[in-house]
Amino acid sequence: MARLHEKVVVITGGARGMGAAHVRRLSAEGAMVVFTDILEEDGLNLQKELGDKVLFLKHDVTNASEWEAVIRKAEQSFGPVNVLVNNAGIDLPAADLQDVPEETYRKVIDVNQVSVFLGMKYAVPSMRKAGGGSIVNISSLAGIIGANKKIAYTASKFAVRGMTKAAALELGEYGIRVNSVHPGFIVTPMTEALINPELENSFPLKRAGRPEEVSDLVLFLASDESSYSTGSEFVIDGGLGAQ
Numbered sequence: 001m002a003r004l005h006e007k008v009v010v011i012t013g014g015a016r017g018m019g020a021a022h023v024r025r026l027s028a029e030g031a032m033v034v035f036t037d038i039l040e041e042d043g044l045n046l047q048k049e050l051g052d053k054v055l056f057l058k059h060d061v062t063n064a065s066e067w068e069a070v071i072r073k074a075e076q077s078f079g080p081v082n083v084l085v086n087n088a089g090i091d092l093p094a095a096d097l098q099d100v101p102e103e104t105y106r107k108v109i110d111v112n113q114v115s116v117f118l119g120m121k122y123a124v125p126s127m128r129k130a131g132g133g134s135i136v137n138i139s140s141l142a143g144i145i146g147a148n149k150k151i152a153y154t155a156s157k158f159a160v161r162g163m164t165k166a167a168a169l170e171l172g173e174y175g176i177r178v179n180s181v182h183p184g185f186i187v188t189p190m191t192e193a194l195i196n197p198e199l200e201n202s203f204p205l206k207r208a209g210r211p212e213e214v215s216d217l218v219l220f221l222a223s224d225e226s227s228y229s230t231g232s233e234f235v236i237d238g239g240l241g242a243q
Helices: 017-028 040-050 064-077 102-130 151-174 197-201 211-222
Strands: 008-012 032-037 054-058 083-086 133-138 176-183 233-236
Touching: 008 017, 008 064, 008 102, 017 032, 017 040, 017 083, 017 211, 032 040, 032 064, 040 054, 054 064, 064 102, 083 102, 083 211, 102 133, 102 151, 102 176, 133 151, 133 211, 151 176, 176 211, 211 233
Parallel strands: 008 032, 008 083, 032 054, 083 133, 133 176, 176 233
Antiparallel strands: none
16 A cells, blocks of 8 residues: 555645545555645644645645645655646536626636646646656546536636646656546535436446545556556546447
């Protein structure tokens, strides 16, 4: 159980849901994890649960100066960053395109897309100090096939997929790999109200996914086991996108 032994990992949106599953999984494999979120109480409770090799920081992922502070604190606490998991994201109820307020659209883009840019921008110098690393950007199946009446979410998740490829081309010479993960319906606090037996029965595997299943994929991409994978999208959707 040491596939990430002594690696320094930064995970955003890690206080609950899929992000918390990533924190638990990667720390269980020997990583020293700095995880961030705006949900301070949940984050501190998870830090207390997992012990002194896990550090929670309250963090607005759309704020550049806070990103600088997160990377600086990670280096001070554990050393240069080896792995970045850009997991933070938001979604909004489905709405007709003409009814989506501009400020709402921009908020989704800021949280889901701009945060990924900022995370990579500020983590890369630290990864270069470490001699390389792995960036895992959490996109969505909506970044592969789109989602009806979710113009902002779809735009942001397609952007994450494209940014991943551009960054992979640029950063390969430094030994930094960049890949995107594209979950389908995963049971989290953000999606549980949408999932019902009729919907699940329409999926090829007849069920929604579990956060821990996505975490297993994130672990693979964070570890040296995926040493020749970069610039790629990894879909984990129970076959939904194959229909």
